[in-house]
Amino acid sequence: MAEDNQHRKRKQGKLIAICSAKGGIGRTLVSVNLAVALSKKNLKVCLVDGDLQFGDVSLALDLQSSFTIQDVAEDMEGMDDHALVNYLSQHTSGVHVLPAPERPEYAELVTSEILKRVLKLLLKQHDYVVVDTAIGLQEQTIDVLELADEVIMLTNLEMTTLKNSKLMIETLEQLELREKVQLIINQYNIDSLINIDDATKMLGERRAISIANNPKIAIHSINVGIPFVIGQGKSDLSKAIFKMAESLISTKEFALEKRKKRSILKNVFGH
Numbered sequence: 001m002a003e004d005n006q007h008r009k010r011k012q013g014k015l016i017a018i019c020s021a022k023g024g025i026g027r028t029l030v031s032v033n034l035a036v037a038l039s040k041k042n043l044k045v046c047l048v049d050g051d052l053q054f055g056d057v058s059l060a061l062d063l064q065s066s067f068t069i070q071d072v073a074e075d076m077e078g079m080d081d082h083a084l085v086n087y088l089s090q091h092t093s094g095v096h097v098l099p100a101p102e103r104p105e106y107a108e109l110v111t112s113e114i115l116k117r118v119l120k121l122l123l124k125q126h127d128y129v130v131v132d133t134a135i136g137l138q139e140q141t142i143d144v145l146e147l148a149d150e151v152i153m154l155t156n157l158e159m160t161t162l163k164n165s166k167l168m169i170e171t172l173e174q175l176e177l178r179e180k181v182q183l184i185i186n187q188y189n190i191d192s193l194i195n196i197d198d199a200t201k202m203l204g205e206r207r208a209i210s211i212a213n214n215p216k217i218a219i220h221s222i223n224v225g226i227p228f229v230i231g232q233g234k235s236d237l238s239k240a241i242f243k244m245a246e247s248l249i250s251t252k253e254f255a256l257e258k259r260k261k262r263s264i265l266k267n268v269f270g271h
Helices: 002-010 027-039 069-074 081-087 104-109 112-125 139-147 159-174 196-202 215-224 236-269
Strands: 014-020 045-050 096-098 128-133 150-155 181-188 209-212
Touching: 014 027, 014 112, 014 139, 027 045, 027 128, 027 150, 027 215, 027 236, 045 112, 045 139, 069 081, 069 104, 069 112, 081 112, 112 128, 112 139, 128 139, 150 159, 150 236, 159 181, 159 196, 181 196, 209 236
Parallel strands: 014 128, 014 150, 045 096, 045 128, 150 181, 181 209
Antiparallel strands: none
16 A cells, blocks of 8 residues: 555556446447547557456457557566557557457456556556456456546446446445546436436435437447547547546646645745
8 A cells, every 4th residue: 555655656647447337338438539538638648458358448449459468467577667668559549558368368367466567657658547447346446446546437327237336336435445436427318217316316426427328429439440539529429538538637737736836835834
């Protein structure tokens, strides 16, 4: 814990974790498009596929990678942030990508300790590291959430998803991680039997951001491997992701300004 606190003080980048209690909610699609949206702000961004068994980040970007996080794990001895960059693929958007292993059985090679070390090294070289986590709260996912600066939790307005999301939020509260969580209601449909206010109240949240349901654009984006913030930049989906990116950047700038003011006061008053 002390090591993590020291790291948090000196790191340059910000870690964003995307999680969900169930699959099929659009976690990978949001992760990919958020990473590209941040990159469009002239920021250095790395996207890590944290779904180590069944990750789809490479597919969503139509990316053929020479290396995966498995290769990094096997060569971890003596690895530093400069060497790690050589294992990253670069998407045409400028986003660096570290894909999941090619096969599920290789996931066990990426231990929690290795994953945490990789993320800390990536944060030295990037303004933002976005992690598309696995479904639920596996050990590696919890490690990522503990290290993260912001946790974006996706849900939708289906009752089974809301039930599991509530359990996940309660677990994150027990782990003292809830204050990091920003709830996103994805695939929002105005005709849903459950409205956003009811869902937010059910989950014990004061507010939630919604992303409209547009399966045509979402499915096309995945099938052709082109993020919709590139291919459909003016769509409601893209606008929601760009707004999310702006919010993350504003939060970081506010924190930096606050830290800068504290530093000035310390120099003036010596406390």
